[in-house]
Amino acid sequence: MSITITMPAxxxxxxxxxxxxxxxxxxxxxxxxxxxxxxETDKATIExxxxxxxxxxxxxxxxxxEGIAVNSPIAILLEEGEEKVPEEEIPATPSPxxxxxxxxxxxxxxxxxxxSAEKPKELEKAAPQIPSDVxxxxxxxxxxxxxxxxxxxxxxxxxxxxxxxxxxxxGAYKVSQGLLDEFGEDRVIDTPITEYGFAGLGVGAxxxxxxxxxxxxxFNFAMQAVDxxxxxxxxxxxxxxxxxxxxxxxxxxxxxxARVAAQHSQCYASWYAHCPGLKVVAPWSGADAKxxxxxxxxxxxxxxxxxxEILYGQSFEVPTDPDFxxxxxxxxxERAGAHVTIAAFSLMVGVALEAAExxxxxxxxxxxxxxxxxxPLDTAAIVESxxxxxxxxxxxxxxxxxxxxxxxxxxxxxxxxxxxxxxVARVSGDDVPxxxxxNLERLALPSAAGIVTAAKxxxxx
Amino acid sequence: MATRPQHTRGKKGRPKPARKGAAxxxxxxxxxxxxxxxxxxxxxxxxxxxxGQMYGQGEIGGFCHLYIGQEAVVVGVQDCLLEGDSIITGYxxxxxxxxxGIDAGAVMAxxxxxxxGISSGKGGSMHMFSTRDGFYGGHGIVAAQVPIGTGIAFxxxxxxxxxxCVTYFGDGAANQGQVFEAFNMARLWDLPxxxxxxxNRYAMGTSVLRSTGSRELWKRGDSFKIPGKQVDGxxxxxxxxxxxxxxxxxxxxxxxxxxxxxxxxxxxHSMSDPALYRSKEEVQQMKAEHDPIGQVxxxxxxxxxxxxxxxxxxGREVKAEITRAAEFAIASPxxxxxxxxxxxxxxxxx
Numbered sequence: 001m002s003i004t005i006t007m008p009a010x011x012x013x014x015x016x017x018x019x020x021x022x023x024x025x026x027x028x029x030x031x032x033x034x035x036x037x038x039x040e041t042d043k044a045t046i047e048x049x050x051x052x053x054x055x056x057x058x059x060x061x062x063x064x065x066e067g068i069a070v071n072s073p074i075a076i077l078l079e080e081g082e083e084k085v086p087e088e089e090i091p092a093t094p095s096p097x098x099x100x101x102x103x104x105x106x107x108x109x110x111x112x113x114x115x116s117a118e119k120p121k122e123l124e125k126a127a128p129q130i131p132s133d134v135x136x137x138x139x140x141x142x143x144x145x146x147x148x149x150x151x152x153x154x155x156x157x158x159x160x161x162x163x164x165x166x167x168x169x170x171g172a173y174k175v176s177q178g179l180l181d182e183f184g185e186d187r188v189i190d191t192p193i194t195e196y197g198f199a200g201l202g203v204g205a206x207x208x209x210x211x212x213x214x215x216x217x218x219f220n221f222a223m224q225a226v227d228x229x230x231x232x233x234x235x236x237x238x239x240x241x242x243x244x245x246x247x248x249x250x251x252x253x254x255x256x257x258a259r260v261a262a263q264h265s266q267c268y269a270s271w272y273a274h275c276p277g278l279k280v281v282a283p284w285s286g287a288d289a290k291x292x293x294x295x296x297x298x299x300x301x302x303x304x305x306x307x308x309e310i311l312y313g314q315s316f317e318v319p320t321d322p323d324f325x326x327x328x329x330x331x332x333x334e335r336a337g338a339h340v341t342i343a344a345f346s347l348m349v350g351v352a353l354e355a356a357e358x359x360x361x362x363x364x365x366x367x368x369x370x371x372x373x374x375x376p377l378d379t380a381a382i383v384e385s386x387x388x389x390x391x392x393x394x395x396x397x398x399x400x401x402x403x404x405x406x407x408x409x410x411x412x413x414x415x416x417x418x419x420x421x422x423x424v425a426r427v428s429g430d431d432v433p434x435x436x437x438x439n440l441e442r443l444a445l446p447s448a449a450g451i452v453t454a455a456k457x458x459x460x461x
Numbered sequence: 462m463a464t465r466p467q468h469t470r471g472k473k474g475r476p477k478p479a480r481k482g483a484a485x486x487x488x489x490x491x492x493x494x495x496x497x498x499x500x501x502x503x504x505x506x507x508x509x510x511x512x513g514q515m516y517g518q519g520e521i522g523g524f525c526h527l528y529i530g531q532e533a534v535v536v537g538v539q540d541c542l543l544e545g546d547s548i549i550t551g552y553x554x555x556x557x558x559x560x561x562g563i564d565a566g567a568v569m570a571x572x573x574x575x576x577x578g579i580s581s582g583k584g585g586s587m588h589m590f591s592t593r594d595g596f597y598g599g600h601g602i603v604a605a606q607v608p609i610g611t612g613i614a615f616x617x618x619x620x621x622x623x624x625x626c627v628t629y630f631g632d633g634a635a636n637q638g639q640v641f642e643a644f645n646m647a648r649l650w651d652l653p654x655x656x657x658x659x660x661n662r663y664a665m666g667t668s669v670l671r672s673t674g675s676r677e678l679w680k681r682g683d684s685f686k687i688p689g690k691q692v693d694g695x696x697x698x699x700x701x702x703x704x705x706x707x708x709x710x711x712x713x714x715x716x717x718x719x720x721x722x723x724x725x726x727x728x729x730h731s732m733s734d735p736a737l738y739r740s741k742e743e744v745q746q747m748k749a750e751h752d753p754i755g756q757v758x759x760x761x762x763x764x765x766x767x768x769x770x771x772x773x774x775x776g777r778e779v780k781a782e783i784t785r786a787a788e789f790a791i792a793s794p795x796x797x798x799x800x801x802x803x804x805x806x807x808x809x810x811x
Contacts, residue, residue, distance in 0.1 A: 197642025204612020239588035241581025242804035301806045
């Protein structure tokens, strides 16, 4: 019986990878622990080790093949005593498509069919709305964030990046890739694992007139630093009568990634949005990521910039003009519709657009608002939409109690009560710590189906 | 000369000198410098006495932490600083502001919550700032100023300035985890920061003896290779000598330094503290033997650098300044109601 080697999942959110290089050839004998090849994930290049003893019988994918789905067969080993691989044991190969070597900078978009069913599909077709005369380039959210930081660091010497693994490691999620090379160790600074300390140090540097970008590896760890964020960064402008303040960006992935359970899967949107003295931004698309991060860095106030790990690898058209920014505090209608308004932010915008497609098939024309900014909240845009649709569904990954949806519901009571034909419906993460088991995690998070159900309910369908 | 304050106890609980045989290194001050120290310490003393009185009269609200007894620390350290240097401290901050040259009226008007206060009446006793004077606060959360001060030092280095940041904190803050996080980064990056622990023996009502495993706070930087020194913080000349040497080292690019100033507050932790955790005799002894102002006064008189009349004249001038500050603070109007919503965020032109 031959042994099939498959594309391994090397991170919680990895759905596919590139086979960079084989380090073995057909006929080689391998032992457990031998390096078979190198795999490039969205975060890093990692060696593929043999787990079994055997002889390499087939290499099923060519070097340089991109977009190989996790669990697809990539090689076959013969066990001791086997002469050749029986035909029926050769799995179907995943149609290798070697890419030109110099094409790595502009990767082809991820093949959505190869993504697992739970992952949100890319919906860039629903989100053009960039004027046709603006030059754009397709890039991942990860690249858009990197470009935003690089452009702002070129523009303003006061801007620097600090955080865990941002420099030599090139970013725990590869967001800061290449920045150390361009800007040097004075401006791209690896910190010890010491969130409270480096958040406070960043605030001090900001008080002294620099413009730090403080990266949290994830916002889960920022709870260790929350005193410096709220008590020092957010309140000092007020406490000093306007004479001292922090122009600082705290950024990093927020919300559930995949299968990392309760302590690593939490949405902090409503926590920070609660606090005066902060701006809170949550981009969805690549253009959001770039335009809003550039605005956040230029902003003289402390800005909480909530990214999403699952979005990092998704590709969008992004304006290339280094002067392109998006205003903080302006929502965007991603899909116009007449029957129901769905307000979402970050990853959930994509899920809401998916739900809107389903609803369209059932005769319900949904308008999807990408909130982009939670503080300030573009209440006027939501009210305008509700005046047209008379119905609102809010969508967030976070918990329902005192969440962003609660705030949207209250805002509609105050500003759009007479226009509502149904109570505001909230779709949110379930009111439990995030479970680990795949099925339970799926249940705990908002889904397109859940949004469809809520939208139908407010339409009395 | 007065003897050094005695902060550690022997096995039988008897006081003993903190560091055996170590004669205090004293700064050789000129007559003019000694008189300057005297005047500055007296200004802080009189200001704080007035603030305490006004608190009792209901003119000052909230928490009010007085610096009385600790004056030698800021006056001695501040004398070593150069244009462009920065300082930052915790909530017991009035003395630091006066030492930094900030107008007593603006500080007092902040205590009374007036529009003319240094924070426009929106910060109060614990939250005052004047970046123009290199004073970065005034921070109400115990130890929060330590990473922040380290970040200000980072900014000096980032800009290739020769300036340093003096980061003050108390013996209570010395036990906070973020202090050690900051120490680690300060050493790792050799930041120009002087840490000054003002060990006044009591973190609110808990003595150092009851709150710290190791009472030698000057050794707290040991595992980060931050050199430290224990100093008689009641003697402005000892403070000046130690701070001068430490600051020379920090400014020369050798990275952080830690000074433990052994000091004592003559008043309670805050205005509402009856100070039942220490004996009246202890306080009396400290006042009688270690008063920083009394020590300088004695030096001036013994060395015939000043007469009683000279010092009385300084006293009158200081008192007049503080009276003016208090009158200004009471006469100034409260902030306009419209200020409630100002200075939360600054708007950006898009």
